[in-house]
Amino acid sequence: KNTMKCTRCKGEATIRMPSHNLRLCTDCFEFYFKRQVEKALKKFNMINLESRIGLGVSGGKDSLALWQALTEMGIETRAFHLDLGLEDFSVASANACLAMAEQLGRPVEIVKVKEYVGLNIIDVVRGSHRQFCSVCGTIKRHVMNRYVRDNNLNVVCSGHNLDDEASRLLGNLIYQRNDYIKRTWPVLPETEGILPKKIKPLIRLDNYEIKTYARIKKLPYLKDDCPRSRGATLHYYGSALHQLEDNMPGIKRNLYFGYLKTNGGPSEDTPENRCEICGFPTRMKICSACGLISKAKDRLNEK
Ligand code: SF4
Ligand code: ZN
Numbered sequence: 001k002n003t004m005k006c007t008r009c010k011g012e013a014t015i016r017m018p019s020h021n022l023r024l025c026t027d028c029f030e031f032y033f034k035r036q037v038e039k040a041l042k043k044f045n046m047i048n049l050e051s052r053i054g055l056g057v058s059g060g061k062d063s064l065a066l067w068q069a070l071t072e073m074g075i076e077t078r079a080f081h082l083d084l085g086l087e088d089f090s091v092a093s094a095n096a097c098l099a100m101a102e103q104l105g106r107p108v109e110i111v112k113v114k115e116y117v118g119l120n121i122i123d124v125v126r127g128s129h130r131q132f133c134s135v136c137g138t139i140k141r142h143v144m145n146r147y148v149r150d151n152n153l154n155v156v157c158s159g160h161n162l163d164d165e166a167s168r169l170l171g172n173l174i175y176q177r178n179d180y181i182k183r184t185w186p187v188l189p190e191t192e193g194i195l196p197k198k199i200k201p202l203i204r205l206d207n208y209e210i211k212t213y214a215r216i217k218k219l220p221y222l223k224d225d226c227p228r229s230r231g232a233t234l235h236y237y238g239s240a241l242h243q244l245e246d247n248m249p250g251i252k253r254n255l256y257f258g259y260l261k262t263n264g265g266p267s268e269d270t271p272e273n274r275c276e277i278c279g280f281p282t283r284m285k286i287c288s289a290c291g292l293i294s295k296a297k298d299r300l301n302e303k
Helices: 026-043 061-072 087-104 113-117 121-125 132-150 162-174 178-182 207-216 232-247 251-262 288-302
Strands: 015-017 022-024 053-056 078-083 108-112 155-157 197-199
Touching: 015 026, 022 026, 026 061, 026 207, 053 061, 053 132, 061 087, 061 207, 078 087, 078 113, 078 132, 087 108, 108 113, 113 132, 121 132, 121 288, 132 288, 162 178, 162 232, 162 251, 232 251
Parallel strands: 053 078, 053 155, 078 108, 155 197
Antiparallel strands: 015 022
C-alpha cells in the first residue's frame, strides 16, 4: 500500500490539502489549524490585551472548533449560546454547547432570547410580513448586542469561515450589493461603548478543514442545520465554488483574499442616530428589532 508522507514531519500523512499543496498527519494538521487562526488574529489586528472577548457558540462545527482552538491557544473568551426557542433544534443546539463546555472544562452561558425580548422569535415572526430568517437574524443580532453590552464585552467572535464568506462575497459581487460586501470583511470595528468589534478568526479555514479538526478533536457538534434555514441561494454559490476549487485548488482563497487586498477595509457607516428604545445605532427613530418586538407585543395584547 502506498502511504503519503506528511509534508511537515515526514510521518504518515492522512489529510490531503490540495489548496495548500500539503499532506499532513493529524498532529501537524492541528498545528496548521491553530496557525491559521493565529495568522487571522494577527493580520487583521483582531484582539489585543484590552479585549474582553465574547464567543457566540451555536453548537455547530465552526463555533465549537473556534472555542477549542482559542482555548488551546490560551485566549480567554466568554462563551455564550443564544437559545432561539425554535423547538427541538434549539434544545439540540444548547445540548451540543453544554457537552462542549463539559469537554473543555469551561462555562457557557445559555442566553434565552425570550427572557431578553419577552417573546419567542416565532411570536415575533407571526404577522410581521417578513421571512422567518430575516426576523430571526434581526432579533438574534439585537439580543447578542444587548448581552454583550450588559456584560461589558468589547469584542465578539463568530465562527464564519472561508466558505461562508467566499460564497457570500460571490453572491454579493454578482448583484453588486456593495453594502453587504463590506460586511464580509474579517473585522468590523467597534462603535465605542455601544457595539462590540466583530471578528471572524476562522476566515482562513474552510468547511473541510474545520470538519477535519472537529473530527480529530471529537467535538460534540450538532450536524443538523436549522430546519427553517432557507439558505438555498447561498448554497448554490457554495457548490459553485466547491466545483471550481476541485479543479483549481486555491481559487476560493484567491477570490476572498484577493478581494480584501484590493479593497482597503470595511467602511464605517454606523448611523449617528440611536434607537429610542434600546440605544443602538439606527437610521430610524426605533431600530428594526425594537420595531418588530413592539409590534408583536401590541398584536398579542389586542387579543
Ligand atoms: Fe434563525 Fe433562519 Fe438561522 Fe434558523 S436558519 S437560526 S430560523 S436565521
Ligand atoms: Zn432598538
